[in-house]
Amino acid sequence: MHLDHSHDGPAPVSADAHRPDGRRRALRVGLGGPVGSGKTATVAALCRALRDQLSIAVVTNDIYTREDAAFLLRNAVLPPERIQAVETGACPHTAIRDDISANLEAVEDLEDTVGPLDLILVESGGDNLTATFSKGLVDAQIFVIDVAGGDDIPRKGGPGVTTADLLVVNKTDLAPYVGSDLARMAGDAKEQRGELPVVFQSLRSDEGVARVAGWVREQLAAWAA
Ligand SMILES: Nc1nc2c(ncn2[C@@H]2O[C@H](COP(=O)(O)OP(=O)(O)O)[C@@H](O)[C@H]2O)c(=O)[nH]1
Ligand SMILES: [Mg+2]
Numbered sequence: 001m002h003l004d005h006s007h008d009g010p011a012p013v014s015a016d017a018h019r020p021d022g023r024r025r026a027l028r029v030g031l032g033g034p035v036g037s038g039k040t041a042t043v044a045a046l047c048r049a050l051r052d053q054l055s056i057a058v059v060t061n062d063i064y065t066r067e068d069a070a071f072l073l074r075n076a077v078l079p080p081e082r083i084q085a086v087e088t089g090a091c092p093h094t095a096i097r098d099d100i101s102a103n104l105e106a107v108e109d110l111e112d113t114v115g116p117l118d119l120i121l122v123e124s125g126g127d128n129l130t131a132t133f134s135k136g137l138v139d140a141q142i143f144v145i146d147v148a149g150g151d152d153i154p155r156k157g158g159p160g161v162t163t164a165d166l167l168v169v170n171k172t173d174l175a176p177y178v179g180s181d182l183a184r185m186a187g188d189a190k191e192q193r194g195e196l197p198v199v200f201q202s203l204r205s206d207e208g209v210a211r212v213a214g215w216v217r218e219q220l221a222a223w224a225a
Pocket of ligand 1 (some may be wrong): 036038041170174203
C-alpha cells in the first residue's frame with residue numbers, strides 16, 4: 001500500500017508561490033487518470049487553446065518510453081524546449097506522489113530555461129483509479145476518465161474521482177457505441193464529489209477542450225490574485 005506522505009515533514013515546495021529570484025512561479029496543474037482516457041489529447045488541446053495568451057510548458061511521465069512527449073512534439077503543440085519527459089519506471093504513481101524529485105526537477109528546469117511561465121501541465125503515466133498527485137508537486141489536479149472505460153467508474157470512486165479539483169469524463173462521442181449512460185455517470189460523480197466540478201467533453205466535438213480551458217483560466221486568475 002502506498003501512502004501519501006505529503007503532509008509529513010517540511011512544507012511542500014509548491015506551497016511557496018515564488019521562485020528564489022522573487023518572481024511568481026508558474027501554476028502547476030496535474031493530469032492523472034487511467035491509461036488511454038485522453039490525458040495527452042487533453043494536454044495537446046489545452047496547449048492549442050491557451051498558448052497564444054499564456055506561456056506554457058509540459059512535463060510528461062511515461063513508464064518506459066517518451067511516447068507522450070514524442071506525440072506532443074510530433075503535433076507541434078509547443079516548441080520542443082517547452083516539453084520535458086520523465087521516465088518513471090514500473091511505478092508511475094510513485095513519481096507523482098511519493099518520490100516527486102524527478103518531476104520537481106523537470107518543472108524547475110523548465111522555469112529556469114524557458115521561463116517566465118504562467119502554466120506547467122504535468123501529465124502522469126499510466127495510473128489506476130487510486131493515483132493522485134502530491135500537493136508538493138502540483139497546485140491543482142485534473143482527473144481524466146472516459147466513457148469507454150465503463151460507466152460504473154464514477155460510482156467506484158477512489159481518490160482521483162472523489163478528490164480531484166476537476167473530474168473530466170472524456171470521449172462522450174463514444175457513449176452510444178459502448179452503451180455508457182452519461183446521465184448515470186453524472187449522477188454518480190455528483191454523489192462522489194459533492195460540489196467539486198465535473199466536465200463531460202469530447203475532443204472530437206467543436207467545443208472540444210473549451211470548458212477545461214476555462215477552468216484552467218479560473219485557476220490561473222485565483223493563483224495570480
Ligand atoms: N473518440 C475519441 N477519442 C479520443 C478522445 N480523446 C482522446 N481520444 C483518443 O484516445 C486515445 C488515447 O488518448 P491519449 O490522450 O493518448 O490517452 P492517455 O493515455 O490518457 O494520455 C487516442 O487514440 C486519442 O486520439 C475523444 O474525446 N473522443
Ligand atoms: Mg498519455
